[in-house]
Amino acid sequence: MVVESIPQAAGFIYGLFAFAALAGLWYSGRFTRRRAVPFLAASAFFGFLVFAPVFPYQLQNLVLRNTAAPGSPLPVALGGLLAFIVLTLVFGRIVCGQVCPVGAVQELMHLVPTKKRGNPESRVPVAVRAGVFVVFLAAGLGLSVNLLALVGLSDFFHLAVASVSFFVFLWIVLLSAVVYRPFCRYVCPYGALLAPAASKALYRLRRTDACIGCGKCERACPTGTADPAARLGECYLCGRCTEACPVAGALTYTRAGREE
Ligand code: SF4
Ligand code: SF4
Structure with missing residues (x-):
């Protein structure tokens, strides 16, 4: 379905606006999972419409020094990828959470009401992704x-159903109904760069003095990151923890030192 006549820049401009809007929602305390759904749908739509902003694919072409595929000169592609890493250093992994079409389709699939699998506390996904990054x-x-x-990333969004790799990525997407974001957590090379940035993010979800230690946020978190001891940068700002928290103001998106 990808319409080649539409420049991929349209997807990246959408990505910038979506990022700003989502950061604004988090900053103002108005982010909810329900409000995130239109962004997830729009991001997935842009993936199928213009195959952008598919960040891992851009990184792949940068590594291959492929000047044709990104739809922009390599320095522009490099600048775009670096810009979103800097934004992640400030605001966390909003890119992965709701902006990248690859993350969006997996997040939407995980809304399917099935029994969920996987150990959220495990460090295995991070270790596997680091290994994949080296191979990549x-x-x-x-x-x-x-x-x-x-x-099969490209084949999936181009709906190239005649290719084998289309079905590889289709399987990943179907798997994400039961396992939280298998591509983001086990494979994505751009995620491997964003995670360390997110672990140092200026703004992130922090517990305040109002926290009663009930642990509901930790049980709701699909990546084990709601545990304050976790420092893996695996928070996708999905909003499950803030939705589960029973105490207003106990878990806020804020800068360090402003948790009171
Ligand atoms: S539930 Fe986990 S991944 Fe989702 S926003 Fe909270 S800490 Fe981040
Ligand atoms: S759910 Fe809220 S009150 Fe309970 S431990 Fe988490 S932050 Fe604290």
């Missing part, structure tokens, strides 16, 4: 192999 770099830089083409 070696394959791209050393052998000019497009690893994400094998995973």
Whole structure:
């Protein structure tokens, strides 16, 4: 369904506006999972319409020094990817949470009411993703192999149903109904760069003195990040913890030192 005549820049302009709107919702304390749904739907729609802003694919083309596929000169693509890493250092992983079409389709699939699987406390996904990142770099830089083409990212959004890799990514999307964001957490090379940035983010979800220690946020969190001891940068700002928290103001999106 991707319409080649529409420049991919349209998807990145949408991404910037969506990012700003979502950051505003978090900053003002008005973010809810219900309010996130239109952004998830719009981001998925842009993925199928213009195949942008599909951040891991842009990174893949950067590694391959592919000047044709990104729809923009490589310095512009590099600048865009670096800009969103800087934004993540300030606001957390809003890109992964609701802006990137790849994350959006998985988040939407996880809304399907099925029994959920996976150990949220596990560090295995982060370790696997780090290993995939090393292979991704070696394959791209050393052998000019497009690893994400094998995973089917492009074929899926282009609805290239005749290809085998389309079904690889379709399986990942279907899996995300029961496992939270399998691509983001186990595979995504751009996520591997954003996670360390998010772990140091200026603004992030923090408990305040109002917290009664009931643990409901931790039980609701699909990545184990609601535990204050977790420092893995795996918060996708999904809003499950704030929705589950029974105490107003106990869990807020704020800067360090402003938790009172
Ligand atoms: S539930 Fe977990 S992943 Fe979602 S916003 Fe809260 S801490 Fe982040
Ligand atoms: S759900 Fe709210 S009150 Fe309970 S532990 Fe988490 S932040 Fe504290």
